[in-house]
Amino acid sequence: xxxxxxxxxxxxxxxxxxxxxxxxxxxxxxxxxxxxxxxxxxxxxxxxxxxxxxxxxxxxxxxxxxxxxxxxxxxxxxxxxxxxxxxxxxxxxxxxxxxxxxxxxxxxxxxxxxxxxxxxxxxxxxxx
Numbered sequence: 001x002x003x004x005x006x007x008x009x010x011x012x013x014x015x016x017x018x019x020x021x022x023x024x025x026x027x028x029x030x031x032x033x034x035x036x037x038x039x040x041x042x043x044x045x046x047x048x049x050x051x052x053x054x055x056x057x058x059x060x061x062x063x064x065x066x067x068x069x070x071x072x073x074x075x076x077x078x079x080x081x082x083x084x085x086x087x088x089x090x091x092x093x094x095x096x097x098x099x100x101x102x103x104x105x106x107x108x109x110x111x112x113x114x115x116x117x118x119x120x121x122x123x124x125x126x127x128x
Contacts, residue, residue: 047114055106059099066095 073088 044114048110051110051113052107055103055110058106059103062095062099062102066092066099069095 070088070092073084073091076084077088
């Protein structure tokens with residue numbers, strides 16, 4: 001009698017495991033979606049900060065280039081190259097304007113670039 005109950009119990013467990021496996025796989029897919037949502041939600045500020053730091057670095061680099069070019073022009077004019085006087089006056093203005101425009105364009109792009117990186121992140125995780 002005990003053997004019958006044991007065999008019946010084992011059969012029920014095996015059948016339950018067979019039916020539970022596909023259901024668990026579906027729930028795992030849903031769980032993965034939820035996990036990816038929270039990962040993306042929590043990593044978005046970090047990505048925005050990363051993009052902001054990149055824009056700041058590029059803007060600083062462009063600003064340094066403007067200052068370096070201005071110093072070169074001052075040295076050329078001081079050495080007697082009077083033809084460079086016009087560039088001495090106009091280059092800082094145009095260089096600063098170009099740097100400001102580039103920085104503004106990059107700042108506007110930050111949220112969309114961070115969001116695009118968020119969409120790429122789950123694909124990279126699922127392929128691993």
